[in-house]
Amino acid sequence: xxxxxxxxxxxxxxxxxxxxxxxxxxxxxxxxxxxxxxxxxxxxxxxxxxxxxxxxxxxxxxxxxxxxxxxxxxxxxxxxxxxxxxxxxxxxxxxxxxxxxxxxxxxxxxxxxxxxxxxxxxxxxxxxxxxxxxxxxxxxxxxxxxxxxxxxxxxxxxxxxxxxxxxxxxxxxxxxxxxxxxxxxxxxxxx
Amino acid sequence: xxxxxxxxxxxxxxxxxxxxxxxxxxxxxxxxxxxxxxxxxxxxxxxxxxxxxxxxxxxxxxxxxxxxxxxxxxxxxxxxxxxxxxxxxxxxxxxxxxxxxxxxxxxxxxxxxxxxxxxxxxxxxxxxxxxxxxxxxxxxxxxxxxxxxxxxxxxxxxxxxxxxxxxxxxxxxxxxxxxxxxxxxxxxxxxxxxxxxxxxxxxxxxxxxxxxxxxxxxxxxxxxxxxxxxxxxxxxxxxxxxxxxxxxxxxxxxxxxxxxxxxxxxxxxxxxxxxxxxxxxxxxxxxxxxxxxxxxxxxxxxxxxxxxxxxxxxxxxxxxxxxxxxxxxxxxxxxxxxxxxxxxxxxxxxxxxxxxxxxxxxxxxxxxxxxxxxxxxxxxxxxxxxxxxxxxxxxxxxxxxxxxxxxxxxxxxxxxxxxxxxxxxxxxxxxxxxxxxxxxxxxxxxxxxxxxxxxxxxxxxxxxxxxxxxxxxxxxxxxxxxxxxxxxxxxxxxxxxxxxxxxxxxxxxxxxxxxxxxxxxxxxxxxxxxxxxxxxxxxxxxxxxxxxxxxxxxxxxxxxxxxxxxxxxxxxxxxxxxx
Numbered sequence: 159x160x161x162x163x164x165x166x167x168x169x170x171x172x173x174x175x176x177x178x179x180x181x182x183x184x185x186x187x188x189x190x191x192x193x194x195x196x197x198x199x200x201x202x203x204x205x206x207x208x209x210x211x212x213x214x215x216x217x218x219x220x221x222x223x224x225x226x227x228x229x230x231x232x233x234x235x236x237x238x239x240x241x242x243x244x245x246x247x248x249x250x251x252x253x254x255x256x257x258x259x260x261x262x263x264x265x266x267x268x269x270x271x272x273x274x275x276x277x278x279x280x281x282x283x284x285x286x287x288x289x290x291x292x293x294x295x296x297x298x299x300x301x302x303x304x305x306x307x308x309x310x311x312x313x314x315x316x317x318x319x320x321x322x323x324x325x326x327x328x329x330x331x332x333x334x335x336x337x338x339x340x341x342x343x344x345x346x347x348x349x
Numbered sequence: 350x351x352x353x354x355x356x357x358x359x360x361x362x363x364x365x366x367x368x369x370x371x372x373x374x375x376x377x378x379x380x381x382x383x384x385x386x387x388x389x390x391x392x393x394x395x396x397x398x399x400x401x402x403x404x405x406x407x408x409x410x411x412x413x414x415x416x417x418x419x420x421x422x423x424x425x426x427x428x429x430x431x432x433x434x435x436x437x438x439x440x441x442x443x444x445x446x447x448x449x450x451x452x453x454x455x456x457x458x459x460x461x462x463x464x465x466x467x468x469x470x471x472x473x474x475x476x477x478x479x480x481x482x483x484x485x486x487x488x489x490x491x492x493x494x495x496x497x498x499x500x501x502x503x504x505x506x507x508x509x510x511x512x513x514x515x516x517x518x519x520x521x522x523x524x525x526x527x528x529x530x531x532x533x534x535x536x537x538x539x540x541x542x543x544x545x546x547x548x549x550x551x552x553x554x555x556x557x558x559x560x561x562x563x564x565x566x567x568x569x570x571x572x573x574x575x576x577x578x579x580x581x582x583x584x585x586x587x588x589x590x591x592x593x594x595x596x597x598x599x600x601x602x603x604x605x606x607x608x609x610x611x612x613x614x615x616x617x618x619x620x621x622x623x624x625x626x627x628x629x630x631x632x633x634x635x636x637x638x639x640x641x642x643x644x645x646x647x648x649x650x651x652x653x654x655x656x657x658x659x660x661x662x663x664x665x666x667x668x669x670x671x672x673x674x675x676x677x678x679x680x681x682x683x684x685x686x687x688x689x690x691x692x693x694x695x696x697x698x699x700x701x702x703x704x705x706x707x708x709x710x711x712x713x714x715x716x717x718x719x720x721x722x723x724x725x726x727x728x729x730x731x732x733x734x735x736x737x738x739x740x741x742x743x744x745x746x747x748x749x750x751x752x753x754x755x756x757x758x759x760x761x762x763x764x765x766x767x768x769x770x771x772x773x774x775x776x777x778x779x780x781x782x783x784x785x786x787x788x789x790x791x792x793x794x795x796x797x798x799x800x801x802x803x804x805x806x807x808x809x810x811x812x813x814x815x816x817x818x819x820x821x822x823x824x825x826x827x828x829x830x831x832x833x834x835x836x837x838x839x840x841x842x843x844x845x846x847x848x849x850x851x852x853x854x855x856x857x858x859x860x861x862x863x864x865x866x867x868x869x870x871x872x873x874x875x876x877x878x879x880x881x882x883x884x885x886x887x888x889x890x891x892x893x894x895x896x897x898x899x900x901x902x903x904x905x906x907x908x909x910x911x912x913x914x915x916x917x918x919x920x921x922x923x924x925x926x927x928x
Contacts, residue, residue, distance in 0.1 A: 197413070204411045207478030247479045313414075331408040331477070335417060 192236060197312045198295070198305055199233050199240040202267060205291060205303060206246040208332035211266065212289050212325040222252035226265035228281050229273035231255055232295070259284040267291045270301055289325045302326065306337050318342040361522050369515045376508045380501055391469045391491050398425070399473035399487040406436055406485065407477045410444065418445035425487075432468060435459065435486040436475070444483070452486075459486055467491045548731065549707055556756065559736055560616030563609040568814055570609060571907045574602045575820030578911050582827060608749070614666070615736050615752040617760035620885070620904055621663040625784035628660050628667075628714050629653040629692050635668060639675050639688070646685030647678075654693035660714040660781035666757050667716075667781070673750040674718045674777050680741055681722025681775065691717040695780060697764065708764050713780035724771035733767060754779070806922070807831040807848060811841040811856035811868065812884065817907070821855060821884070824911045828918070838863030838871075845872055851879070853921065855905075855914075858885040880921050884909070 202225055223246040227233060241251040246266075254265065257273065259281040268290045272278035279299035285292055292301030302321045306313050315338045321328050322342040333339050402421060409417035418436055422445045425431050433448035441456035453459045460472075469489040475482045491497075577599045584592065613619040632651055639649050671690070678688050695715040702710040725733060725740065732738045734755040739748035751767075754777075758765045764780040808830045812818035818834055825832045833848055835841035837860055845851055854872055858865035869881045882903045903924070905917040 201412060207411065207480050207482075208408060245480070311414075314412075329408070329477075331405075335408040335412055335414055 194307075194312060195233055195236050196240065199237040201305070201312065201314070202237065202269060202293060203241050203244050203246065203251055205267060205293070205332070208329035209291050209321075210327040210329075221249070221264075223247075223249040224252050224254050224264050224266050226254045226256050226263060226268040226290075228256045228259045228265075228268050228270050229276060229278070230271035232271060233269075261285065261288050263288075263290070265290045267293060268301075269293045269295075271295070272297070285324075287324060291326060292320070292324070302328070308337055313337045315339070362519060365515050365519045365522065369512060369519075372508060372511055372515070376504070379504075383501075384497070387497065388469075388491070391489060392471065395469045395471045395487055395489040396473070398428070398431070398489075399471045399485050402434065402436075402487065403473040403475045403485040406445075407475055407482060410436060410438060410475050410483045411477060413444075415444060419447075421445075422447050430489050430491075431487065432490045433486070433488040436483060437486065438483040439481055441484075452488075456484055456486070467493060552734065552755075555736060556616040556618075559612045560618040563612035563616065564618070567606070567609045567613070567907050568817055570602055570606050571909065572814075572816035572820055574599065574606065574910065575817075575824060577602060579820070579823050579827065582911065611749045611753045612736065614760075615749065615756035617756045619666075619757070619760070620906060621666060621757075621760060623661050623663045623761060625659045626662050626664045626667070627657075628662075628716060628781065629657045631664055631668065632671070632690050632692055632716065635671060636690075639672070639690075642672065643675060643679045643688065647682060648687045650687060650689045652689060652691040656694070657692055658694050658712065658714050659784040661784040662761050662763070662781045663757075666761075667779075670754040670757055670779070671716070671718065673754055677750055678718065678720035678722055678775070681720055681724070686721035686774075689717070689719040691715075691719065693717075694783075697780065707759070709762070712783040713763065714783055716779040716781065717776055718779075719774060719776040721774045724773055724775055725767070725769040726771055727769075730767060730769055734765070751777075805831070806852045807833060807850045808918070809833045809835060809841060809844055809848070809851045809854045809856075811835045811838065811854065811860070811865070813837055813857060813860045817857070817884070821914070824914050825855070827911055828915045830918075837861070838868040841868060842871060842875070845875060845879075849876075851876075853880040853882065853918065855882045855884060855918070858883050880924075882917055882921050 203223075206223060225237070225241065227237065231237075238253055241253060244251050254263075256263065256265075258276045259268065259270070261284055263285075266289075268281075268285060270278045270281045270285075270292055272281065276284075277299070278294055278297055282292060282294075282299050282301060291303065293303045293305070294301040295305045297304075300315065300317060302317050302324065304315045304317070306315055314336055316328060316333055316336040317340040318328060318333065319340050319342045402425065406418055406421050408414075409421065422434050422436060425434050426447055432450060433446070433452045435443050435446040435448075435452050435456075437456040437459075438444050443452070443454045443456070446452050453462060467490060469491055471487050471489075473485045473487070475485060577595055580595050581592065581599065584595075610619065632653065636649055636651055643649065675688060678686075682688075693715050695713045697708060697710050697713055699710045702708040729738075729740065733740075733751050735748075736752040737748035738752075755765050758779055758781070762782045766778040766780070767775065768778070769775040808825050810818060810821045810825065810832060812821060812834075813836055815836075818836065822832050822834050831850075833844050833851065835844050839862070841854070841856065845854075854869070856865045856868055860868075863871075865883055865885075869883075872879050872881070880903075882905060884905050884907055903917060903921040905914055909917075
């Protein structure tokens with residue numbers, strides 16, 4: 159936990175520095191902030207290729223692959239632009255913004271921004287067990303995938319145990335790229 | 350016999366050649382196949398490597414983790430065969446690479462760059478979940494050509510050795526074929542020579558037999574003729590009926606003598622007196638005689654080459670031979686025709702001489718007698734020189750004409766050739782040895798004087814055959830000589846010692862114990878001035894070398910008449926040379 163806290167502190171410092179730089183140099187700040195957001199937006203749909211959803215959740219033919227942003231939306235139009243021409247398999251990508259998490263949402267991937275109405279932790283508990291790849295951006299409560307900044311680059315951690323609980327299978331390729339992986343328990347079986 | 354052998358021989362050569370070509374083609378094919386396989390394998394290996402890398406870098410490429418990409422790419426450095434590796438994102442930008450030479454920044458440039466022939470270049474797509482993320486480029490160095498070639502050294506060496514072996518086999522087969530052909534030729538030549546030798550031996554044997562008979566027969570004829578001669582001389586004025594009977598007997602004996610003479614000629618046993626003769630002149634001189642002999646239906650033509658050499662030949666015998674041939678030609682042209690007599694110089698070279706076992710190469714004077722007659726069939730042409738062989742109807746020819754010609758020419762050191770074609774004609778060519786003394790020598794036979802008054806001389810007659818001896822004694826008495834007779838050499842020498850008045854010795858040549866020649870030598874030791882005349886019908890003996898009399902030897906041929914004997918004795922006595 160302390161390691162995560164430390165990471166978080168680092169992230170905060172970086173953000174403060176970024177803000178400071180942004181204040182000092184408005185042009186640079188404008189360029190810096192959207193870049194991180196854009197990378198994360200791109201990552202969101204790229205995760206799809208490395209994740210297998212349970213067969214039971216197979217959507218009807220022609221149904222779009224849905225990326226949900228739950229709670230506060232840090233992306234804005236950046237995400238819409240990022241996924242505009244992308245497909246997952248042969249499915250187009252749709253972006254769905256939700257105020258709060260619901261268990262039976264059409265989401266395949268859900269970015270949990272948290273809000274006053276529903277904290278990230280609450281959102282996670284609502285989506286627990288649902289076949290949704292939960293993505294968080296740092297913080298105490300982490301989803302299956304949790305963004306992290308490492309040496310100024312956007313990286314991620316993977317909670318394979320949580321993925322197993324949601325019935326998801328994450329490619330070892332993705333795991334190998336993760337900053338850290340919480341491995342799934344070998345004896346545990348998904349609900 | 351040679352046919353199937355040659356065929357199998359050729360088959361073997363073809364087989365060897367085919368094997369060589371097959372071996373060469375197979376080696377080249379194997380080498381090409383190996384090379385191609387190597388190329389395919391190299392490409393396949395590069396493909397696999399590229400695909401493995403593509404699979405490995407998927408996530409790193411997707412999430413732009415360049416450090417991880419570079420690590421993956423660098424892992425391939427361990428493989429020395431890898432020349433360059435590049436990972437390009439889906440915009441074609443190079444995001445990670447390592448290279449031992451160089452690599453372009455953009456995928457499009459990489460794709461169009463020209464590469465060396467010993468490089469294998471492959472591309473592998475980087476995909477995840479049906480999404481194209483980028484491209485992996487991999488450039489392998491194939492093994493350098495010299496090293497690849499070095500692997501073919503051992504099999505290549507084997508192929509070369511095999512080819513050498515085939516070459517040796519081929520040369521061997523060829524040498525064998527050539528040797529066989531040479532052997533074949535040699536066998537054929539030997540067969541030809543053997544056939545010629547057999548023919549010559551046959552002629553020799555027949556000649557010896559004929560000569561032997563003719564010799565003995567000659568002696569007997571000598572007795573008959575001599576006695577008849579004496580009879581006629583003594584009873585010149587006797588009963589005309591008896592004289593006529595004796596004349597008939599003499600006529601028959603003379604014909605018999607002529608026959609034995611021809612047999613002796615064939616046997617090469619007649620004494621010859623060769624001189625340096627102008628053959629062209631002799632032939633021209635004979636033309637009239639031949640016209641008369643051959644009749645009006647046969648045209649006679651003579652063709653003489655200029656600068657003709659003189660021949661060393663017994664001219665009267667040659668004339669006889671030509672007449673004989675002319676008569677044969679006439680008989681071959683019952684309906685008339687043309688007889689051509691041709692003379693020319695000829696050089697029989699070694700090649701010509703080798704074709705016939707008893708021809709000596711050298712210079713000859715050629716006389717060709719050509720007719721336009723019936724010709725002689727090829728199957729009997731080999732026999733025409735044999736005595737008593739004749740193509741004429743029974744009773745028309747003796748079969749001795751050609752054999753006499755053959756014997757005479759051979760004895761003279763010449764050569765006879767006969768060419769004939771049925772229905773076209775026959776040519777007989779006589780090759781007479783060229784005379785070494787091109788200027789005519791003074792006549793070998795001395796001038797014969799009548800010398801009628803010299804009858805007080807004593808002659809010693811030596812002859813083992815009593816009939817001949819008696820005749821000789823009678824003949825000499827008839828000629829007016831004093832005669833002492835001896836039956837052999839021993840007695841002759843005794844008589845010489847007893848009778849110093851003996852001026853001339855008439856001796857037989859062939860006698861038991863001591864022959865005439867030895868006797869003459871011994872007699873001359875005692876009496877150097879003694880003149881010697883030999884009697885002989887047979888020349889194969891001591892006084893004759895190769896059928897030619899020693900110079901200065903006086904000889905009377907049996908059978909002889911009193912007149913012939915007288916003439917020879919007169920010639921001897923007139924000869925100042927003594928001998």
